[in-house]
Amino acid sequence: MSTGEEFDVVVVGGGPSGSTVASFVAMQGHRVLLLEKESFPRYQIGESLLPATVHGICGLLGVSEEIERAGFMRKHGGTFRWGSSPEPWSFAFAISPRMAGPTSHAYQVERMKFDDILLKHSRKLGVEVREECSVVEVTEDEERVRGLVYTDSTGARHTVGARFVVDASGNKSRIHRDAGGDRIYSDFFRNIAIFGYFEGGKRLPAPRDGNIFCAAFDEGWFWYIPLSDRITSVGAVVSREFADSVQGDPADALSRLIAKCPRIDDMLADAERITEGVYGQVRVRKDYSYSNSRYWRPGMVLVGDAACFVDPVFSSGVHLATYSALLAARSINTVLAGDLGEDESFAEFEARYRHEYGLFYEFLVSFYDMNSDHESYFWQAKKVTAFAESELEAFVELVGGVASLDGTFVDAESARARFKHTAGELERSVSQVDRTRGDDSTPMYQSDIMGSVMEQGTQIQVQAVLGGDLDPEAALFPGGLVPSADGLRWAAAAE
Numbered sequence: 001m002s003t004g005e006e007f008d009v010v011v012v013g014g015g016p017s018g019s020t021v022a023s024f025v026a027m028q029g030h031r032v033l034l035l036e037k038e039s040f041p042r043y044q045i046g047e048s049l050l051p052a053t054v055h056g057i058c059g060l061l062g063v064s065e066e067i068e069r070a071g072f073m074r075k076h077g078g079t080f081r082w083g084s085s086p087e088p089w090s091f092a093f094a095i096s097p098r099m100a101g102p103t104s105h106a107y108q109v110e111r112m113k114f115d116d117i118l119l120k121h122s123r124k125l126g127v128e129v130r131e132e133c134s135v136v137e138v139t140e141d142e143e144r145v146r147g148l149v150y151t152d153s154t155g156a157r158h159t160v161g162a163r164f165v166v167d168a169s170g171n172k173s174r175i176h177r178d179a180g181g182d183r184i185y186s187d188f189f190r191n192i193a194i195f196g197y198f199e200g201g202k203r204l205p206a207p208r209d210g211n212i213f214c215a216a217f218d219e220g221w222f223w224y225i226p227l228s229d230r231i232t233s234v235g236a237v238v239s240r241e242f243a244d245s246v247q248g249d250p251a252d253a254l255s256r257l258i259a260k261c262p263r264i265d266d267m268l269a270d271a272e273r274i275t276e277g278v279y280g281q282v283r284v285r286k287d288y289s290y291s292n293s294r295y296w297r298p299g300m301v302l303v304g305d306a307a308c309f310v311d312p313v314f315s316s317g318v319h320l321a322t323y324s325a326l327l328a329a330r331s332i333n334t335v336l337a338g339d340l341g342e343d344e345s346f347a348e349f350e351a352r353y354r355h356e357y358g359l360f361y362e363f364l365v366s367f368y369d370m371n372s373d374h375e376s377y378f379w380q381a382k383k384v385t386a387f388a389e390s391e392l393e394a395f396v397e398l399v400g401g402v403a404s405l406d407g408t409f410v411d412a413e414s415a416r417a418r419f420k421h422t423a424g425e426l427e428r429s430v431s432q433v434d435r436t437r438g439d440d441s442t443p444m445y446q447s448d449i450m451g452s453v454m455e456q457g458t459q460i461q462v463q464a465v466l467g468g469d470l471d472p473e474a475a476l477f478p479g480g481l482v483p484s485a486d487g488l489r490w491a492a493a494a495e
């Protein structure tokens with residue numbers, strides 16, 4: 001076994017959370033090693049992104065232009081056959097005056113390409129990236145995690161010492177328990193996803209042809225994501241009570257489910273399922289909705305799916321992954337610079353991360369209530385935001401991530417009030433939030449969830465686009481920290 005290498009930070013996993021945290025730490029001049037089990041590019045699900053990721057995080061990383069040049073399908077909004085309304089309804093990010101222009105879109109991405117761009121960018125920023133290196137365990141003493149052990153492609157074992165180990169190894173993490181907690185699975189989101197890829201699927205009429213299309217049916221809902229003019233990602237998210245529908249050969253099961261959802265069946269009327277190459281397989285995923293009871297301990301932090309994931313609807317996965325990566329990087333950079341202590345810095349990371357996760361969790365519970373129609377969704381959005389313009393615009397402001405730009409309804413005081421509300425909800429823990437399942441389900445936007453959900457993303461986006469905070473950000477809770485001027489560390493809030 002080789003020993004002796006020392007880094008400031010070792011990141012486990014080269015997905016969006018791993019490459020993002022590695023880059024943000026390397027940008028502050030620290031020595032970062034990233035270990036990735038696979039050889040990139042590698043397949044991953046999670047193809048529909050949010051504007052806050054592609055303009056905000058990618059902007060801060062300095063990789064937006066490269067992402068734009070990659071030619072991914074532009075996502076201008078979403079189209080839903082959802083709730084009690086039989087007809088599809090749509091939203092476009094550009095309806096909001098605040099998103100009109102260069103940040104009015106996100107992308108539908110082939111994750112092989114998107115993740116590869118982010119990982120290569122990490123290399124450019126000075127991260128030492130080693131592929132085909134699988135992390136086996138962490139090394140620790142009574143005080144803290146001190147490093148880890150990995151095997152390389154030849155099977156040789158290596159130990160590495162580091163001030164911080166970041167677990168960004170996703171859903172299949174082997175080391176998340178070393179942060180000292182358990183993975184708590186949701187009782188509400190107990191769905192099964194089955195998905196494949198098609199050639200020749202129809203497109204919604206322009207300008208919605210790049211939209212994600214979500215269509216509910218009796219057993220769950222479908223996503224229909226145009227990845228290019230040719231390829232469409234199609235997946236069914238099936239409630240656990242209909243688990244029998246996903247039994248047997250996955251390709252046959254997917255075909256049967258498509259036949260049960262007329263809207264998707266029609267979109268695929270002239271399409272052929274891809275049967276070769278990386279998109280040739282029909283895949284099944286379950287047990288993906290959970291949150292760890294601890295997100296960090298001295299010397300170790302969890303980001304992305306290693307820490308938590310809610311549900312595919314509304315595309316929160318890569319947003320949470322990259323946003324948590326930024327939060328963790330701020331904490332690591334702060335401690336490595338000697339600005340603040342580890343407890344204080346990581347308490348801020350955990351509070352904001354749980355806040356964001358909790359907002360999505362609560363919002364998505366509400367969205368799964370199919371008894372509302374789209375008008376009431378929009379009306380709820382207007383009510384939540386106290387937005388002065390149309391109800392549709394209020395909804396778009398929320399789901400597009402710019403609600404907090406309007407200081408008249410998202411001032412520091414209301415941000416703090418929202419944080420207190422959702423933090424209170426979270427204290428009752430993920431499993432207790434599940435009590436909302438059933439007849440007493442909260443209607444969508446009953447609480448002011450969505451404004452808060454997007455608030456953080458908007459700050460990041462504004463920071464990236466304008467090169468600094470719109471306004472000095474207020475601490476989200478008493479005694480809490482705020483991002484530094486460059487966005488890469490924490491600082492004490494101004495009095």
Ligand code: FAD
Pocket residue numbers: 012013014015016017018035036037038042044045046047048049133134135136168169170171172173174193235285288303304305306309311312315316317318319321
């Ligand atoms: P990952 O992308 O899983 O990356 C982890 C990396 O760690 C991998 O490259 C892996 O090879 C590596 N690794 C694992 N173990 C080790 C080890 N021991 N040593 C070294 N490396 C290791 N999100 C969206 O934003 N939009 C969507 O439309 C969407 N759809 C989804 C649909 C489904 C059915 C599911 C289940 C999820 C979906 N998601 C979506 C969520 C999205 O897939 C994840 O949130 C996202 O990939 C998390 O990124 P990550 O970097 O944390 O983990």
